[in-house]
Amino acid sequence: MTSLYSKELEIAQLAVQRASILTKRVFHEKTKGTVSKDDASPVTIGDFGAQALIISALKHNFPHDEVVAEEEAAELRSNSALRDQIWELVRTTQLDDVAAEGLLGGAIKDAESMLDIIDKGNSKGGRVGRIWTIDPIDGTKGFLRGGQYAVCLALLEDGEVKVGTIGCPNLPVDDSAPLTADIGANATDEEGRGVLFSAVIGQGATSRPLKTGALAEGKSISMKPITEMSNASFCESVEAGHSNQSESARIAQKLGITKPSVRMDSQAKYGSIARGAGDIYLRLPTSKTYQEKIWDHAAGDLIVREAGGQVTDTKGNRLDFGVGRTLATNSGVIAAPKAVHSQVLSVVQEVLGVK
Ligand SMILES: Nc1ncnc2c1ncn2[C@@H]1O[C@H](COP(=O)(O)OS(=O)(=O)O)[C@@H](OP(=O)(O)O)[C@H]1O
Ligand SMILES: [Mg+2]
Numbered sequence: 001m002t003s004l005y006s007k008e009l010e011i012a013q014l015a016v017q018r019a020s021i022l023t024k025r026v027f028h029e030k031t032k033g034t035v036s037k038d039d040a041s042p043v044t045i046g047d048f049g050a051q052a053l054i055i056s057a058l059k060h061n062f063p064h065d066e067v068v069a070e071e072e073a074a075e076l077r078s079n080s081a082l083r084d085q086i087w088e089l090v091r092t093t094q095l096d097d098v099a100a101e102g103l104l105g106g107a108i109k110d111a112e113s114m115l116d117i118i119d120k121g122n123s124k125g126g127r128v129g130r131i132w133t134i135d136p137i138d139g140t141k142g143f144l145r146g147g148q149y150a151v152c153l154a155l156l157e158d159g160e161v162k163v164g165t166i167g168c169p170n171l172p173v174d175d176s177a178p179l180t181a182d183i184g185a186n187a188t189d190e191e192g193r194g195v196l197f198s199a200v201i202g203q204g205a206t207s208r209p210l211k212t213g214a215l216a217e218g219k220s221i222s223m224k225p226i227t228e229m230s231n232a233s234f235c236e237s238v239e240a241g242h243s244n245q246s247e248s249a250r251i252a253q254k255l256g257i258t259k260p261s262v263r264m265d266s267q268a269k270y271g272s273i274a275r276g277a278g279d280i281y282l283r284l285p286t287s288k289t290y291q292e293k294i295w296d297h298a299a300g301d302l303i304v305r306e307a308g309g310q311v312t313d314t315k316g317n318r319l320d321f322g323v324g325r326t327l328a329t330n331s332g333v334i335a336a337p338k339a340v341h342s343q344v345l346s347v348v349q350e351v352l353g354v355k
């Protein structure tokens with residue numbers, strides 16, 4: 001008997017694997033075709049190319065589903081040199097397993113079709129129906145700096161995350177490799193690195209080595225119970241502009257955590273705590289106006305919850321993926337093992353003065 005969402009899970013994992021081949025190629029290039037977006041954040045040829053490959057696979061398999069993706073093609077329509085660079089990458093990236101590549105529908109027709117495909121990620125999101133959300137490169141600043149980054153894909157149905165997949169080319173394959181500052185900062189995809197995290201609602205979370213063809217065998221993962229807060233490790237963003245790092249240090253101190261935080265880019269943080277390499281992920285708002293994007297959290301939220309964790313915002317509410325392209329009703333993220341989540345939340349609220 002096939003289980004619920006088995007086709008969605010298989011396609012999602014293969015699509016993330018294929019997109020990761022492309023991002024790894026760009027990761028090793030000196031020039032990554034970086035342009036600055038309207039909000040001053042960077043985007044590279046890797047982000048555009050990965051988004052094109054993932055949407056193409058989704059449209060081949062699930063033509064009626066909507067897609068909320070981070071990037072848009074507007075800039076590429078007026079910059080043909082950049083478009084051509086991306087097309088060259090997309091045209092020459094495929095899974096090295098013919099059957100797996102066939103499941104994703106094979107190659108995109110031409111450069112113009114590629115731009116149209118990138119723009120199919122423009123859904124407004126919402127509470128109704130099937131909507132995929134894509135972060136083609138999460139942690140683009142990390143990708144450029146030489147840190148962690150992730151290729152992220154999730155399926156929402158009526159506003160709830162049902163399937164989530166995160167490809168982390170630079171994380172150790174070994175689920176028990178402890179979370180260290182070095183893993184956060186050390187960007188390499190040499191032998192022994194590259195992991196694919198996945199979850200389906202009600203079916204648990206898994207990790208497997210990130211491959212270039214057919215999927216590797218998966219292993220079930222779970223969060224590590226925290227027996228002593230003094231030994232707990234927490235992770236947060238590298239970029240001080242994305243998460244308040246002085247407040248998190250005060251929270252850690254009040255909780256009795258003695259180790260310094262591990263700073264790591266991208267949803268690699270969610271995957272790392274889901275497999276028990278780390279314990280707690282704190283993301284504390286740095287401004288009252290910034291709204292977190294659904295593609296930055298959907299896959300990670302499900303993977304952590306399916307691994308035995310609890311994920312809320314700083315108000316103690318579950319993340320609500322049904323209000324549009326952003327988490328407009330939420331503020332920050334607190335992810336921790338279920339048994340200690342309320343303890344962590346109450347210290348967060350005390351330090352932030354949240355009622
Ligand atoms: N002001 C502010 N506050 C909170 N979050 C923000 C902010 N600005 C940007 N972003 C989003 O942060 C995403 C990357 O954050 P990360 O946690 O991966 O890592 S890090 O902050 O770069 O260390 C990053 O995702 P990518 O653009 O996919 O890299 C952004 O969507
Ligand atoms: Mg992101």
Ligand SMILES: [Mg+2]
Binds near residue numbers: 047070136137139140
């Ligand atoms: Mg991104």
Ligand SMILES: [Mg+2]
Binds near residue numbers: 041042070140
């Ligand atoms: Mg971005």
